[in-house]
Amino acid sequence: MPTVLITGCSSGFGLETARHFLERDWNVVATMRTPRADLLPDSPRLRIVPLDVADPDSIRGAVDLAGPVDVLVNNAGIGLLGVFETTPLAALRALFDTNTLGPMAMVQALLPQLRERGAGVIVNVSSSTTLLPLPLLAAYTASKAAMNAWTESLALELQPIGVRTHLVLPGRSPETPFSRNAQPRMQAGVPQAYAGFVEGVFAARGGDGPVTHAADVAQAVWRAATDPSAPLRLAAGADAAALMPAV
Numbered sequence: 001m002p003t004v005l006i007t008g009c010s011s012g013f014g015l016e017t018a019r020h021f022l023e024r025d026w027n028v029v030a031t032m033r034t035p036r037a038d039l040l041p042d043s044p045r046l047r048i049v050p051l052d053v054a055d056p057d058s059i060r061g062a063v064d065l066a067g068p069v070d071v072l073v074n075n076a077g078i079g080l081l082g083v084f085e086t087t088p089l090a091a092l093r094a095l096f097d098t099n100t101l102g103p104m105a106m107v108q109a110l111l112p113q114l115r116e117r118g119a120g121v122i123v124n125v126s127s128s129t130t131l132l133p134l135p136l137l138a139a140y141t142a143s144k145a146a147m148n149a150w151t152e153s154l155a156l157e158l159q160p161i162g163v164r165t166h167l168v169l170p171g172r173s174p175e176t177p178f179s180r181n182a183q184p185r186m187q188a189g190v191p192q193a194y195a196g197f198v199e200g201v202f203a204a205r206g207g208d209g210p211v212t213h214a215a216d217v218a219q220a221v222w223r224a225a226t227d228p229s230a231p232l233r234l235a236a237g238a239d240a241a242a243l244m245p246a247v
């Protein structure tokens, strides 16, 4: 059975995607910043490996431990919601280190083995915010839009060596702890000049419209991994699907 390595498996989409592949008899390398053995079912096909995608030493260690990998899923990511003017540069750097440079470093670390085998799949988990700009998400959207542009160019470069490259674009998913996990990065406060605007944005958020479930993301990643005819961009979730341009 092939092996998938998934980043950010401690919760949300990554955890559900690891479950999805395990249930379908794949070998799963579920990576987590803080490894926990109790999140996924016991299985001889499961390995939990420590990995912080923003730390090059950690990447080297995880790739050594993982051994041969057929599919890389760059799922780990962090959110940041707030007024751009007062977002600390350190927060912007952390965002790009995790959401953009981390996946790039993972690809560089695994490409030599994929290239040698002349086969493999890279799946990058982006966001539907890159399809419909939303206020207070400028920095986050930029980190994912950079991922999109990088992935689309990389796909052309890797296709001749037999490696497929895909983007999965999930919509808004209130069922994962993504927003809660972003809270510690959002302590900058709202400048007075933006207060009314920000209030309006929060008042208009949410609602009863369609959302994305973790299972939608797992399904889209599965399709990217297993269906050679899958398109480069796959929407995950009804809200994201509604935003995908018709091609």
Ligand SMILES: NC(=O)c1ccc[n+]([C@@H]2O[C@H](COP(=O)([O-])OP(=O)(O)OC[C@H]3O[C@@H](n4cnc5c(N)ncnc54)[C@H](OP(=O)(O)O)[C@@H]3O)[C@@H](O)[C@H]2O)c1
Binding pocket: 007, 008, 009, 010, 011, 012, 013, 014, 032, 033, 034, 051, 052, 053, 054, 075, 076, 077, 078, 079, 098, 102, 125, 126, 127, 128, 169, 170, 171, 172, 173, 174, 176, 177, 178, 179, 181
């Ligand atoms: N939820 C949404 O509405 C939504 C919508 C569109 C796209 N996305 C994207 O989907 C992906 C998964 O999000 P989610 O909703 O499942 O959120 P989540 O539950 O917060 O999961 C994010 C995962 O990334 C991990 N992570 C964060 N920084 C990391 C680092 N430096 N190295 C390794 N792992 C790290 C987290 O691990 P720790 O437990 O160690 O923090 C966690 O396992 C993200 O890329 C996110 O941008 C989410």
